[in-house]
Amino acid sequence: MAGDFSQVGIGWTVGMPSGWGTYGVNLAVELARKNLVPALFLASKDIRLTPAQMKLLHPALTAQPDWHARAKRGGLKVDFPMLLSLGDGLDFYDVLSGTRGIPTVGIPFFESATIPEANVSKARTFDLIVAGSTWNAEVMARHGVTNVRSCFQGVDLDLFKPGAKTGRFANRFAVFSGGKLEYRKGQDLVVAAFKRFYQRHNDAVLVTAWHNPWPKMAAQGLSMSPHVSGPPGLTPEGRLDVPGWLRANGLPDAAFHDLGAVANADTAPLLREVDLAIFPNRCEGGTNLVAMECMACGVPAALSRNTGHLDLFADDNCYSLDMQIPMGAITNRREWEGWGESSIDELVTKMERAYTDRADAAKRGAAGAAFMQNWGWPAQVSHLLAVLREFS
Numbered sequence: 001m002a003g004d005f006s007q008v009g010i011g012w013t014v015g016m017p018s019g020w021g022t023y024g025v026n027l028a029v030e031l032a033r034k035n036l037v038p039a040l041f042l043a044s045k046d047i048r049l050t051p052a053q054m055k056l057l058h059p060a061l062t063a064q065p066d067w068h069a070r071a072k073r074g075g076l077k078v079d080f081p082m083l084l085s086l087g088d089g090l091d092f093y094d095v096l097s098g099t100r101g102i103p104t105v106g107i108p109f110f111e112s113a114t115i116p117e118a119n120v121s122k123a124r125t126f127d128l129i130v131a132g133s134t135w136n137a138e139v140m141a142r143h144g145v146t147n148v149r150s151c152f153q154g155v156d157l158d159l160f161k162p163g164a165k166t167g168r169f170a171n172r173f174a175v176f177s178g179g180k181l182e183y184r185k186g187q188d189l190v191v192a193a194f195k196r197f198y199q200r201h202n203d204a205v206l207v208t209a210w211h212n213p214w215p216k217m218a219a220q221g222l223s224m225s226p227h228v229s230g231p232p233g234l235t236p237e238g239r240l241d242v243p244g245w246l247r248a249n250g251l252p253d254a255a256f257h258d259l260g261a262v263a264n265a266d267t268a269p270l271l272r273e274v275d276l277a278i279f280p281n282r283c284e285g286g287t288n289l290v291a292m293e294c295m296a297c298g299v300p301a302a303l304s305r306n307t308g309h310l311d312l313f314a315d316d317n318c319y320s321l322d323m324q325i326p327m328g329a330i331t332n333r334r335e336w337e338g339w340g341e342s343s344i345d346e347l348v349t350k351m352e353r354a355y356t357d358r359a360d361a362a363k364r365g366a367a368g369a370a371f372m373q374n375w376g377w378p379a380q381v382s383h384l385l386a387v388l389r390e391f392s
Helices: 019-033 051-072 117-121 136-143 187-200 213-222 242-248 265-270 291-294 305-310 326-332 344-356 356-374 377-391
Strands: 008-013 037-043 082-086 106-109 128-131 148-150 173-178 204-209 257-258 276-279 301-304 319-321 325-328 340-342
Touching: 008 019, 008 344, 019 037, 019 276, 019 291, 019 344, 019 377, 037 051, 128 136, 128 377, 136 148, 136 305, 173 187, 173 291, 187 204, 187 344, 204 242, 204 265, 242 257, 242 356, 265 291, 276 291, 291 301, 291 305, 291 356, 301 305, 301 344, 301 356, 319 344, 325 326, 340 344, 344 356
Parallel strands: 008 037, 008 082, 082 106, 106 128, 128 148, 173 204, 173 276, 204 257, 276 301, 301 319
Antiparallel strands: 325 340
16 A cells, blocks of 8 residues: 555664654654654664663664665565665765665755755655755755755654752853754854853853764864864874863863763753754754754744754743854855854853843743754654655
């Protein structure tokens, strides 16, 4: 029967410490809850799951090596929807090249507004492209890719929800910044703004979750920034030296708390301890999972009004960073079309507002949590499945 399937293939690394890894875990869990079998082709060796998630995904993880081996032989065709990750510029990763499903679906979260013509042609060979943000869908439409539907990521509302503080940052005004450390995410703007803010309020503390599994790439990108004293260095173990970078930029040890690499399932109680989350990101291909999780926890958030973040705005459900310098226009770099450079002055102003008017901050946090109630994984995956059934 058309539109009827019992499995869904997930063609990227589930469980790696990244947005893709988190998306894969939550998608697979929700499929299992809906009595659909997630066919996993790639899984992180260091996958971290809650006991409930492990119970649901144990059969899929057991079968994963067999699916991977079958795909490696090439030309694999399956009789269920096959979701394949697409990279920046709609680049197709070769690891599952030739794997096809009913339908074959490309899933991009791209940050470059420039798509090579060869990739445009390849995108048209997919039965369906699922865009993770309205901005991604609009960029593809401008390039003539029309087989596109928008299906946003979700939030685990069982984990990420408002709750009482335990006092981890008692008597401090805790400002959270999360997302892998890189130029696109704007952590250089965070450092510059927080340095100014801390000079006025030494009871503030910057709480960072900036782990990046590709540390050299992160360091190279941040070397472009005029707002910080060079890029971060590496520890002897080859990880990003976030504390050393913050010290080099004039922040004393008392001004920051680096969380390091934290499993997604463990972040919710940490988020509930902070007073403000700031995301002056230059670009988001999707809707920014970390920002969504903060909002779901009732944390007031300051978001740059650009690219994928645009899907998260509603009346007073966050602080809006409205001053966005159009990076593509001022640099003549087409791949940065749509990117925005947030104003450090405006970011400091919004931090000051949250610090001085705690009642208004609490209202924005509550409005953000209410907004995210419509973004739970059950609803988002149901929407995705409805789209897949149209094309299967």
